[in-house]
């Protein structure tokens with residue numbers, strides 16, 4: 043595939059280019075050429091900073107001027123001041139935020155086919171003019187563009203820096219030696235603050251002898267990608283804006299219509315690409331995406347790891363990154379169910395069980411109809427509205443029109459059935475139930491016949507008055523209201539989930555949907571979630587709560603009054619003005635984010651892991667959205683692929699899909715990728731491994747722990763220490779899920795660079811080095827195919843070194859290699 047070749051070729055282009063035309067000879071001359079080129083870029087950066095400072099002065103002037111106008115005090119001046127201060131404030135904060143390290147790239151281009159300039163001052167043509175290259179193979183550089191995090195124009199509107207997302211910047215990412223377009227030299231600039239630290243060049247047309255301002259075009263460095271990939275990893279992901287590869291750029295800039303599906307093996311940049319795409323979409327059409335972009339991530343660890351990428355690209359606020367366990371307001375689930383329970387909770391069959399439970403919870407004996415009895419399992423916090431004296435729900439007695447009227451259990455059952463007819467959300471049926479209760483009481487009251495008499499005499503008004511008076515009498519009676527609350531309580535999702543912890547009740551609701559064994563297991567798991575409602579929810583419980591929220595419906599609530607006071611009215615000076623202004627804006631953003639339940643674009647990371655119930659939950663957040671869905675089936679921890687595929691199709695609807703595949707592994711060196719490929723062959727026979735882009739010469743290390751827990755602890759600790767000495771960044775210690783607590787003890791005190799974690803938590807993360815404890819235990823933690831896929835994930839987390847610690851269960855050979863990792 044051309045894009046695949048291109049990605050790798052572009053990575054290696056610089057190696058060839060060091061001896062290419064115009065390249066200085068290696069050695070001291072190389073150093074001086076590098077220093078010379080750093081000085082060239084430093085001069086450009088100085089110019090950019092001078093321009094930025096001018097713009098800051100302009101912004102400050104605007105603010106000072108705005109403050110002066112504030113003292114004039116006429117309503118018009120105040121409004122103008124408001125607008126000016128707002129614009130200047132936004133401008134200033136952007137400039138300050140993006141001052142750091144924002145210039146990172148440069149391309150030197152041949153003359154283009156046409157002479158048109160775009161809005162950013164750059165020529166738009168992608169293809170070179172026919173006469174751009176002379177017959178003797180020489181060519182002149184016709185245009186040089188610098189690429190950065192934001193665009194900066196000189197005072198004469200010449201582009202000093204082009205925004206990385208602008209069309210003119212695309213050749214910086216798209217150009218490859220196979221398909222160079224106008225690009226001759228592509229340069230990545232490393233800078234810190236105001237200082238340029240280094241440059242790395244890739245030559246896209248090594249066959250050319252190119253000149254810049256009459257002198258040969260210099261080429262320095264070993265290639266940008268390799269320089270970036272060789273750096274140590276920290277606890278957070280970095281943006282890849284300076285080294286996005288061609289096949290990735292195609293995904294990032296794909297049109298936003300419908301669904302963009304991206305697959306690719308571990309380390310191919312799926313997460314990085316998804317996040318850069320969010321920033322790109324906002325740049326392209328900010329108004330459209332003001333509706334919010336949701337990024338769904340599998341774990342809170344991955345959220346924390348990726349959270350900094352968008353701010354580093356200058357994008358915040360509009361993008362919410364949420365873990366699957368935190369998608370429902372108020373839930374922060376981090377607990378994992380054991381695989382058998384997870385499989386039940388995640389299955390699409392649960393939707394039916396939950397629908398029945400939501401209605402069943404209203405029945406006498408259902409959780410909604412009574413206060414949770416002491417000791418009874420419930421996930422609900424003690425409901426404050428519960429009265430001290432329990433109200434019976436098998437009989438209703440009221441006094442109206444001077445008479446006692448009563449409905450018995452059979453009558454009440456009939457009314458409930460009638461009210462429940464139809465598919466409306468249960469909580470929204472309460473007014474209907476109230477109305478039907480009043481109807482039944484009215485029939486019983488004997489007044490109905492009097493009203494009929496009025497009607498037959500043609501006095502409809504009197505008949506209606508009689509009935510209205512009756513309704514008012516009854517519904518103002520405390521006893522009636524208390525009865526209604528107990529008989530048709532407002533159900534919350536947590537309350538229904540608590541009701542499902544009752545094995546007998548759940549057995550009824552799950553009949554012919556779950557097996558009796560499954561229902562028992564599910565009830566037990568819900569019971570364990572905490573008898574007093576404070577127990578931890580599992581990640582899978584959250585999708586059940588969301589489903590229940592949809593089934594129950596949210597009854598209308600009185601709107602909270604908003605503060606109407608405009609803080610600007612009360613102010614006179616700028617000092618007071620800015621903090622006030624910022625605070626109200628932040629408050630507003632927070633309120634909007636909290637109120638937002640649907641998004642304009644939904645990005646699903648690690649999509650292979652979503653259960654059918656999770657697809658339903660995510661689908662509800664993007665009913666009118668466009669989507670980007672990234673994942674790798676070979677890393678899936680969900681066993682029922684067909685069921686998940688159906689739920690995914692339902693969530694994405696009939697929107698057209700555009701598919702991309704990423705093929706190059708930027709994370710693992712070839713030595714680790716090779717080992718992982720052996721597990722992939724077992725987990726998914728025939729699946730293609732992504733091609734590792736570099737090799738370190740360091741083969742994975744195998745060691746066998748003696749057969750006691752203490753010895754295993756010692757071995758893991760020793761191996762972790764070894765790796766800490768040989769890498770500068772982080773070391774992950776990956777164990778089977780049920781060894782998580784132990785692993786934390788094993789590595790206690792080794793410092794912040796060490797992270798112990800369970801195999802399922804390792805999703806999406808990476809470390810300089812990993813210690814993998816017992817492949818067999820990791821693979822045994824789940825159903826056969828899922829176990830091997832989980833092991834595949836665990837094996838592909840290291841960017842430099844991997845140590846595998848085997849136990850007896852791994853049946854290591856003489857070299858300590860576990861049987862799962864042998865040929």
Ligand SMILES: Nc1ncnc2c1ncn2[C@@H]1O[C@H](COP(=O)(O)OP(=O)(O)OP(=O)(O)O)[C@@H](O)[C@H]1O
Nearest residue numbers: 282285286287308309310311312313314708709806
């Ligand atoms: N073009 C690039 N330039 C520099 N680094 C890159 C590039 N593409 C990817 N990387 C790096 O490779 C690593 C893997 O990227 P990422 O985590 O996005 O991959 P992934 O496909 O999501 O992996 P997994 O499936 O294992 O979660 C990250 O450190 C990322 O920064």
